[in-house]
Amino acid sequence: MDGSKLEFNSIKYVNAAVNNYSVSKLHFYISAFEFENTDGSKFTFDSIFYVDAAIQTPSFALEGLPVGNYKSLRFLIGLDSLHNISHALPNTIDNENMSWPDMMGGGYHFMKLEGNFMDGGNPTGYAMHLGKNVHVVQVNIQKDFKVSGGTAALNLEMNINEWFSNPHNYDFNIDGNYSMSDSVAMSKLALNGKDVFNIQ
Ligand SMILES: [Cu+2]
Numbered sequence: 001m002d003g004s005k006l007e008f009n010s011i012k013y014v015n016a017a018v019n020n021y022s023v024s025k026l027h028f029y030i031s032a033f034e035f036e037n038t039d040g041s042k043f044t045f046d047s048i049f050y051v052d053a054a055i056q057t058p059s060f061a062l063e064g065l066p067v068g069n070y071k072s073l074r075f076l077i078g079l080d081s082l083h084n085i086s087h088a089l090p091n092t093i094d095n096e097n098m099s100w101p102d103m104m105g106g107g108y109h110f111m112k113l114e115g116n117f118m119d120g121g122n123p124t125g126y127a128m129h130l131g132k133n134v135h136v137v138q139v140n141i142q143k144d145f146k147v148s149g150g151t152a153a154l155n156l157e158m159n160i161n162e163w164f165s166n167p168h169n170y171d172f173n174i175d176g177n178y179s180m181s182d183s184v185a186m187s188k189l190a191l192n193g194k195d196v197f198n199i200q
Helices: 093-097 160-164 183-195
Strands: 025-037 042-052 068-077 109-119 122-131 137-147 156-158 197-199
Touching: 042 093, 068 109, 122 183, 137 183, 137 197, 160 183
Parallel strands: none
Antiparallel strands: 025 042, 025 068, 025 109, 068 137, 109 122, 156 197
């Protein structure tokens, strides 16, 4: 959160719209990694990774990236349309918990970000749920890095507060504290999500 390690369940964070809020849950998928070499060649991976932010420093392996110099990394927060279909993912508890109701189009939640915010002095729940193909978040990070054999590690860092700004200052009081059935709210979150990740 703005460069500090996330502390759960504490209404100590302030977004661009000056909502005071906490985080109780952050679950999401990242998938469809594509690395671009400085010579222009691209390497893609079809792995899908589930992240629960309560599990400290999740790490994932992508095998087979050739040695060389790279200039950018692209991936999705969420799932591509081929995988965003009910029961397309393995039947794990995590995946089942991420299900998007069939009556709302099916597939999976791309993200669940939940907690409380201060609404006129009262702690009130919020749930930023993102789903549906049109709201998948395409991350594109321009960064020079080198893979020199053996293993190379990239540290991806999500700044949670960026979900609430750039380009839209998301205000729980105005834009809504439950996004799931609100396509306008989800569109704003999806656009804000493009720059939540950095490589450290
Ligand atoms: Cu939901």
